[in-house]
Amino acid sequence: MRDTTHKTVAAAAQLNAGDIDILVVGQGAQAAADAAAKISGVRKVLLAESAELGKTIAEAVEAVVVPMAGDYDAILSPASSDGKNFAPRIAAKLDVAPISDIIEVVSGDTFTRPIYAGNALETIQSSDKTKVITVRPTAFTAAEEGGSAKVETIKGADAAKTDFVGEEMVKSDRPELGAARIVVSGGRALGSADEFHAVMDPLADKLGAAVGASRAAVDAATPPTDYQVGQTGKVVAPELYIAIGISGAIQHLAGMKDSKIIVAINKDADAPIFQVADYGIVGDYKTVIPELMKALG
Template identity: 75%
Template sequence: MAVLVVADNDNAHLRDTTNKTVTAAKALSGDVDVLVLGQGADAVAAAAAKIDGVRKVILAEGADVGHGIAEAVADTIIGLAGGYDAVLIPATASGKNFAPRVAAKLDASPISDVVEVVSADTFVRPIYAGNALETVQTADAKKVLTVRPTAFKPAGDGGSAAAEKIAGASASGVKFVGEEMVKSDRPELTAAKIVVSGGRAMGSAEEFSKVIEPLADKLGAAVGASRAAVDAGYAPNDYQVGQTGKVVAPELYIAVGISGAIQHLAGMKDSKVIVAINKDADAPIFQVADYGLVADYKTAVPELMAALG
């Protein structure tokens, strides 16, 4: 079978979520092509061509696809879908934005957040906030899947795929006006090896910034937050980890003042090592933590900072 993987990129860099989605695509035992959508994204296409197991890279260039407008992205994918049996999309905020549109236009039932490929038509995905897994079998002629990157290892380099360039579709009735990007020297949350997250116990945005950010900077970590902290205005939306936020699986996850609601656990429980700091000994976060410290963060975090030097 032929599989089309939609690359996750920012017009300049190829994110490793693409490599992980390629790993899932290779499990379908077919030819794997990568579609790069962007504007001035030649470097991204060159990086995609080096991924092991990729047969061909298609670079679709255009202003609308470069800005990630869902209508334009979906129409570009639809134009290519006739030559493929499956379309695999990283389960990022961007991917979740256009994947349903692609599935609807292909008259297919999308299968979201795939964590395991059993066979060419059978997949495993989490349900009930990740507390159960369901196996889904589809009879759709064309399959549209969003792949949870944290569940797959990234495909390595070593490939030398051919590349071709096409024109990306334009969005009809939609105009790009502008965007506000949060720029930070810290690692991107979904790709970081270490994440330090704060919860509602911080009490204020000032306290969140005072406690969480210095610790993250000391560790070279990304900053995360629980939904309660985000809803309270302590942290911006793009920091949110959980069922309705971002799913992360870093090598080290430090939860400070987070009780561990089931929705939050769904976004971080696959982390390799989980450290929890909470003064409530009965907090649910301790049930998934590898290391738990029952203490007030106002004492524990300064002591940790001092120990780190």
Template identity: 75%
Template sequence: MAVLVVADNDNALLRDATHKTVTAALKISGDVDVLVLGKGAKAVADQAAKIAGVRKVLLAESDALGHGVAEAQADAVLALAGNYDAILVPATSGGKNFAPRVAAKLDVAPISEIVDVVAADTFTRPIYAGNALETVQSSDSKKVITVRPTAFAAAAEGGSASVESVSGADAAKTRFVSEEMVKSDRPELAAAKIVVSGGRAMGSAEEFQRVIEPLADKLGAAVGASRAAVDAGYAPNDYQVGQTGKVVAPQLYVAIGISGAIQHLAGMKDSKVIVAINKDADAPIFQVADFGLVADYKSAVPELMDALAAAGK
């Protein structure tokens, strides 16, 4: 049984989600190949070749693939699908965009955001905003699966797979126009070891920036936000943590002024240590927090900043 893992990359760097998806793939079969989609992405393919357990790396390049056009990505995967029994994709915003297209063209049922591999045809995935887990057994001849990276350990380095070039793909009906990238010196939210998130209690975008961002900079953390804060315009969409945002599992998650709605908890409750600051003692966030402080963030955060400064942080 052969498995194809579609790499998560930006044409220059291989993201950690790929290593974690390879871990899931190796639970299905020992024959795991990695497909790198992009443009000028040979360096990414070389990085993927070093992942332990990878048999070979396939590199598909075109202008559309370099811009992450979903239709082109789906076509590139479909061109290789006949050689594989399962196709695994990291459950990132990009992966969740083209994976359903692949499943539809193959006329199979996609299996989304698995958190465990029970057997080669049986998987565990969360439902009801992560409050329950279901076991899914698929009888499809080919399986298209998105993998929640936070649920798996990263595969080790030390591999020496070969790299082969394959045909790229362009989207016949879709044209890339432009993109606006958020530039930041902070860690990427989905892969950060520390995340500082703010909620609706911030009251304004200016207050969010004044309170959350300096603390994140002090801790070397990524910045996150609840859906309520994003909907209110306090933070951009790519900061959103939750069921309809990004799922994170950092070593430390600091939630400030976040009530802990089920939608938000689904995106961060697997964090190793959760610290919550909220003036409402009955806020649901305290039910999952390892450390909770019932206090107004307006006084608690400055005190925390002073304590960090005194500790030399």
């Protein structure tokens, strides 16, 4: 189980709204439910399974959540691709305003979220009876283990109007981008897909890192879309973020500026990325990366 669940539980605990229950949806998800039951502060885990839930179809998730929503003051999910998909639908069905991508719980009805690509913070207060919230996991410290919640099986729901057609998945032995401790990201300066992988993959393998990319690189069809870090991609906050050939547009910075240590490699000394970097190397990646690889041994 990814630590996004632990961090969402931590955000829920700050609401001081009473007991915390976790809903696990999927297919063959018993192991995930058992893991969730070990998170400290959780009262019980509700397990709902069906083929549609296994693919996290928004209509199926909504069909499970909405009937039980009246029992809860707030419904939280990570601000992941799945959460961004089903949370607005749940809010619409409940006729409430969704509260997206929060980074702070001020009180039980007041929250802070970034706007304008993280250049401003907005504090919002909600009077909705049931609040539907997505949580930016990188902004919260994960809840501890040590719980012993009970797991209760509930009925899964079918999505009658939606059929799952298919999916294409990229399999990798590298860490998942959103949860990796180290991320190496490449920009449009790398030029081609072959050059991108020739530079990034060996470095990532050497460091045990995940590979990311700027939107400019993705738009140029250099790396695949699921590598994208930024406002319209994944938000990451690893212990180490290495940006190679990335200028540092605000849309990209919004997705990685909370990283613990940022290293920037760019031949343009005036690149905006150097304004947020802890360490900067002004130089051509074609020279710098081979030297780095040699130093790493």
